[in-house]
Amino acid sequence: MKQPLAQVRWERRTQRPLFALALAFAVAYAVPIVEPDASHEVVSACLAVEWVVWGAFALDYVVRLALAERRGQFVRSHWLDLCAVVLPLVQPLRLLRLVATLLLVGQRARMASQVRLTTYVAGSVVGLLMFGSLAVLSVERDSPNGNIKTLGDAVWWSFTTMTTVGYGDHAPTTGVGRVLAVGLMLSGIALLGVVTANIAAWFIARFEMDDVEERRQTEAIRLLTEEVRALRAEVAALSGEPVGDERVR
Amino acid sequence: MKQPLAQVRWERRTQRPLFALALAFAVAYAVPIVEPDASHEVVSACLAVEWVVWGAFALDYVVRLALAERRGQFVRSHWLDLCAVVLPLVQPLRLLRLVATLLLVGQRARMASQVRLTTYVAGSVVGLLMFGSLAVLSVERDSPNGNIKTLGDAVWWSFTTMTTVGYGDHAPTTGVGRVLAVGLMLSGIALLGVVTANIAAWFIARFEMDDVEERRQTEAIRLLTEEVRALRAEVAALSGEPVGDERVR
Amino acid sequence: MKQPLAQVRWERRTQRPLFALALAFAVAYAVPIVEPDASHEVVSACLAVEWVVWGAFALDYVVRLALAERRGQFVRSHWLDLCAVVLPLVQPLRLLRLVATLLLVGQRARMASQVRLTTYVAGSVVGLLMFGSLAVLSVERDSPNGNIKTLGDAVWWSFTTMTTVGYGDHAPTTGVGRVLAVGLMLSGIALLGVVTANIAAWFIARFEMDDVEERRQTEAIRLLTEEVRALRAEVAALSGEPVGDERVR
Amino acid sequence: MKQPLAQVRWERRTQRPLFALALAFAVAYAVPIVEPDASHEVVSACLAVEWVVWGAFALDYVVRLALAERRGQFVRSHWLDLCAVVLPLVQPLRLLRLVATLLLVGQRARMASQVRLTTYVAGSVVGLLMFGSLAVLSVERDSPNGNIKTLGDAVWWSFTTMTTVGYGDHAPTTGVGRVLAVGLMLSGIALLGVVTANIAAWFIARFEMDDVEERRQTEAIRLLTEEVRALRAEVAALSGEPVGDERVR
Numbered sequence: 001m002k003q004p005l006a007q008v009r010w011e012r013r014t015q016r017p018l019f020a021l022a023l024a025f026a027v028a029y030a031v032p033i034v035e036p037d038a039s040h041e042v043v044s045a046c047l048a049v050e051w052v053v054w055g056a057f058a059l060d061y062v063v064r065l066a067l068a069e070r071r072g073q074f075v076r077s078h079w080l081d082l083c084a085v086v087l088p089l090v091q092p093l094r095l096l097r098l099v100a101t102l103l104l105v106g107q108r109a110r111m112a113s114q115v116r117l118t119t120y121v122a123g124s125v126v127g128l129l130m131f132g133s134l135a136v137l138s139v140e141r142d143s144p145n146g147n148i149k150t151l152g153d154a155v156w157w158s159f160t161t162m163t164t165v166g167y168g169d170h171a172p173t174t175g176v177g178r179v180l181a182v183g184l185m186l187s188g189i190a191l192l193g194v195v196t197a198n199i200a201a202w203f204i205a206r207f208e209m210d211d212v213e214e215r216r217q218t219e220a221i222r223l224l225t226e227e228v229r230a231l232r233a234e235v236a237a238l239s240g241e242p243v244g245d246e247r248v249r
Numbered sequence: 250m251k252q253p254l255a256q257v258r259w260e261r262r263t264q265r266p267l268f269a270l271a272l273a274f275a276v277a278y279a280v281p282i283v284e285p286d287a288s289h290e291v292v293s294a295c296l297a298v299e300w301v302v303w304g305a306f307a308l309d310y311v312v313r314l315a316l317a318e319r320r321g322q323f324v325r326s327h328w329l330d331l332c333a334v335v336l337p338l339v340q341p342l343r344l345l346r347l348v349a350t351l352l353l354v355g356q357r358a359r360m361a362s363q364v365r366l367t368t369y370v371a372g373s374v375v376g377l378l379m380f381g382s383l384a385v386l387s388v389e390r391d392s393p394n395g396n397i398k399t400l401g402d403a404v405w406w407s408f409t410t411m412t413t414v415g416y417g418d419h420a421p422t423t424g425v426g427r428v429l430a431v432g433l434m435l436s437g438i439a440l441l442g443v444v445t446a447n448i449a450a451w452f453i454a455r456f457e458m459d460d461v462e463e464r465r466q467t468e469a470i471r472l473l474t475e476e477v478r479a480l481r482a483e484v485a486a487l488s489g490e491p492v493g494d495e496r497v498r
Numbered sequence: 499m500k501q502p503l504a505q506v507r508w509e510r511r512t513q514r515p516l517f518a519l520a521l522a523f524a525v526a527y528a529v530p531i532v533e534p535d536a537s538h539e540v541v542s543a544c545l546a547v548e549w550v551v552w553g554a555f556a557l558d559y560v561v562r563l564a565l566a567e568r569r570g571q572f573v574r575s576h577w578l579d580l581c582a583v584v585l586p587l588v589q590p591l592r593l594l595r596l597v598a599t600l601l602l603v604g605q606r607a608r609m610a611s612q613v614r615l616t617t618y619v620a621g622s623v624v625g626l627l628m629f630g631s632l633a634v635l636s637v638e639r640d641s642p643n644g645n646i647k648t649l650g651d652a653v654w655w656s657f658t659t660m661t662t663v664g665y666g667d668h669a670p671t672t673g674v675g676r677v678l679a680v681g682l683m684l685s686g687i688a689l690l691g692v693v694t695a696n697i698a699a700w701f702i703a704r705f706e707m708d709d710v711e712e713r714r715q716t717e718a719i720r721l722l723t724e725e726v727r728a729l730r731a732e733v734a735a736l737s738g739e740p741v742g743d744e745r746v747r
Numbered sequence: 748m749k750q751p752l753a754q755v756r757w758e759r760r761t762q763r764p765l766f767a768l769a770l771a772f773a774v775a776y777a778v779p780i781v782e783p784d785a786s787h788e789v790v791s792a793c794l795a796v797e798w799v800v801w802g803a804f805a806l807d808y809v810v811r812l813a814l815a816e817r818r819g820q821f822v823r824s825h826w827l828d829l830c831a832v833v834l835p836l837v838q839p840l841r842l843l844r845l846v847a848t849l850l851l852v853g854q855r856a857r858m859a860s861q862v863r864l865t866t867y868v869a870g871s872v873v874g875l876l877m878f879g880s881l882a883v884l885s886v887e888r889d890s891p892n893g894n895i896k897t898l899g900d901a902v903w904w905s906f907t908t909m910t911t912v913g914y915g916d917h918a919p920t921t922g923v924g925r926v927l928a929v930g931l932m933l934s935g936i937a938l939l940g941v942v943t944a945n946i947a948a949w950f951i952a953r954f955e956m957d958d959v960e961e962r963r964q965t966e967a968i969r970l971l972t973e974e975v976r977a978l979r980a981e982v983a984a985l986s987g988e989p990v991g992d993e994r995v996r
Binding site: 152156159160163164165166167168169191192195196197198199200202203221224228230231234235 | 410413414415416417420424427430431434435437438439441442443445446447449450470473474477480481484
């Protein structure tokens with residue numbers, strides 16, 4: 001809450017570059033999955049981009065830690081950022097790097113109002129759809145019993161999962177694929193909740209019933225104030241002094 | 250918001266004719282899909298009706314643009330209308346014409362209250378179900394692996410999709426069919442949100458708890474006002490003048 | 499709204515007998531479907547019970563119409579009851595009789611509060627599940643491609659449909675079965691909406707944040723009242739009269 | 748509500764030990780299902796743990812009954828606890844023991860606020876997922892037509908059911924399995940409702956619109972109080988007495 005000024009300034013300045021880096025990461029992550037026959041150079045370049053982006057995010061974490069006044073508190077309250085930076089170092093958790101990137105960028109956008117939360121959720125849903133499709137495609141393509149073999153199938157499956165429709169014409173068969181699917185399902189439930197809550201909040205805010213009673217109150221207070229002013233004028237007339245605000249403390 | 254009077258009048262007058270044209274469009278769109286063996290004359294007539302309706306909507310857009318005071322602002326704030334008029338000219342986006350028609354008619358009904366929004370959503374859901382069924386039937390019927398071959402199957406599939414039940418006994422297999430399906434799924438989530446939000450808003454409006462506290466406040470203010478009036482009467486008695494409202498500003 | 503007293507009394511008195519008749523109807527409806535090998539006498543008895551119950555509901559409608567002051571208005575505002583009485587006479591709509599019975603009984607329970615609506619919805623959901631299972635079983639059992647052949651399958655299918663899970667291991671294949679399924683799906687969405695809205699209303703009613711501001715207001719008014727009372731005492735001391743409520747109008 | 752002090756103290760003291768026992772029960776329940784080839788000694792030990800935990804919960808019920816002031820009322824208002832203790836004695840309802848344990852532990856956590864309800868629901872969802880997976884696995888593994896044969900499949904199926912996705916790649920085929928599935932589906936709907944309601948309540952609490960009106964009221968009351976204070980000062984000046992709070996009752 002009470003962040004030092006230098007930290008706030010750093011976070012404001014780095015927001016756009018980090019978002020651009022996250023997009024670069026997404027592209028570098030997607031290319032080898034979408035094009036499995038890509039040349040060795042392309043794959044290496046993508047891997048290099050992934051590591052450069054990871055390095056930038058790690059550097060950003062270190063700078064923010066250095067700028068923080070109470071470092072112990074910073075580490076505790078930003079444990080998610082630390083996980084996002086450290087976890088992708090473990091090889092099997094490489095898949096988490098995209099989620100981590102999403103989270104790190106999203107953290108910056110401070111959620112203050114309904115509009116921002118909705119934007120954030122909508123952005124996350126699109127990001128998760130992309131990520132879910134690519135990640136599931138990469139693990140299911142090599143599975144002997146898998147039925148998600150093309151990018152089109154993967155995107156289609158992501159949509160049927162996230163909207164909880166679940167036709168079952170495509171479904172993950174590997175353990176990792178199923179864990180990813182559970183993530184998409186839970187995101188879908190959150191999406192549904194946000195959509196419904198938005199509409200409900202909008203409806204309730206427009207409901208006039210509540211306002212009627214409150215407007216009546218404001219009117220009652222206004223009338224009462226008039227009454228008191230009239231009284232004050234009468235008292236002033238009694239004492240022969242002009243009514244003014246000079247005595248109001 | 251501050252529309253010129255001529256524009257408002259035009260929109261009010263054209264609402265019903267345009268709605269009738271939209272219905273004619275829906276029929277003309279449906280006939281060649283439901284009856285694939287229809288004679289060439291019927292198909293041509295339907296195509297002609299589609300173009301006439303499109304022309305009417307294009308004309309309506311031009312008239313509204315001409316009646317607008319600030320044309321630049323009109324184009325910017327009605328970009329959806331412009332898309333709806335221009336996009337169907339591109340051949341592969343012909344399917345969008347029905348959605349465009351729905352949107353253009355819906356735009357006219359100014360959403361002010363909960364009742365209108367609900368009516369609009371219910372109408373859109375019915376329209377989208379019809380449109381989704383017809384459009385998916387038209388693209389899936391010719392697909393070799395498709396399993397949506399009759400109008401009955403298409404309508405049934407639309408319902409299972411929109412309610413997010415998703416049995417999977419019928420599912421689109423082509424790219425266009427799947428894009429249409431995603432549209433239906435998202436509409437279904439919106440429908441669910443509107444239904445829930447309506448019930449929630451209705452429940453919350455009836456909750457008496459909040460009112461109790463507010464009624465207590467209004468009562469407190471009423472009592473206070475009595476007190477002040479009594480005081481004013483006493484002060485008046487002091488000064489020997491009658492209590493009147495003549496001094497209330 | 500302003501019903502004559504005789505009508506209100508009649509509706510109150512007949513509520514329990516009609517509910518009992520509806521249960522008898524449900525049993526008579528269920529027996530020939532659950533036991534397709536039942537003897538001819540049993541089937542005839544069930545049919546007789548169905549007609550007797552229908553007769554009782556028709557009689558009830560006639561009595562209420564006779565007791566109504568403005569008959570034209572009664573017919574218009576109770577068109578649902580009229581449909582429920584007349585429609586089952588048409589043979590193919592025989593299936594609607596159970597829904598009609600549910601509706602007629604439900605109409606009696608005047609929805610006033612959240613608790614009653616929830617009870618009504620929960621009751622309807624159970625009723626619709628029963629009805630849906632039986633009706634779908636009766637039409638799908640004779641379908642050559644059908645996969646709902648036992649009561650257990652039908653009940654299981656009803657649950658997967660109403661909760662919008664939709665495994666697809668069982669799904670109706672006939673037109674009537676699918677129309678019934680759509681009814682169940684829409685009921686499921688309504689059920690979900692009512693559950694969510696209940697929880698949301700309960701949460702919002704408990705939210706203390708709003709109350710804090712209002713309690714602060716009530717406190718402010720209380721303090722102000724003390725202030726005015728003190729002032730009045732001072733004025734009374736000035737004029738030498740005791741403070742009393744005798745002058746409060 | 749008005750529980751005797753001894754009972755409250757007992758419930759507070761036993762909360763943690765009973766929770767630990769419930770966890771031990773969950774492990775003892777899971778081991779023979781996850782490891783069907785476990786040695787006879789392990790299975791016996793697990794069974795013994797199950798019975799010891801059951802005994803502890805039965806003892807807890809008896810102690811609370813003994814500490815209660817009005818025993819008849821205690822039995823009536825805690826009928827759920829009684830069921831949870833008595834029902835598992837019947838052999839085919841052995842599966843209910845885990846649910847009973849969950850319920851008994853959950854009952855202790857008095858639901859007061861939104862946070863607690865959400866925690867309780869989240870905990871229940873995790874517990875039900877675990878329980879559902881294990882119970883369905885234990886009944887479906889021995890079914891000839893079953894398709895849930897491993898713990899991985901069972902967990903995956905639980906998730907697809909609870910989120911109402913329902914791919915249908917795995918589905919229970921036995922009666923008991925389907926009853927368990929219905930329980931999971933209904934829990935999923937409750938989960939969805941709680942998620943949505945939480946977001947909606949959070950949105951509505953943050954809505955500034957309502958606050959604007961209320962802040963205006965508070966401001967109006969503040970101004971009025973200033974006015975009255977000024978008036979009191981003037982009256983005091985009239986009477987020559989100093990303004991003090993000594994006369995405020």
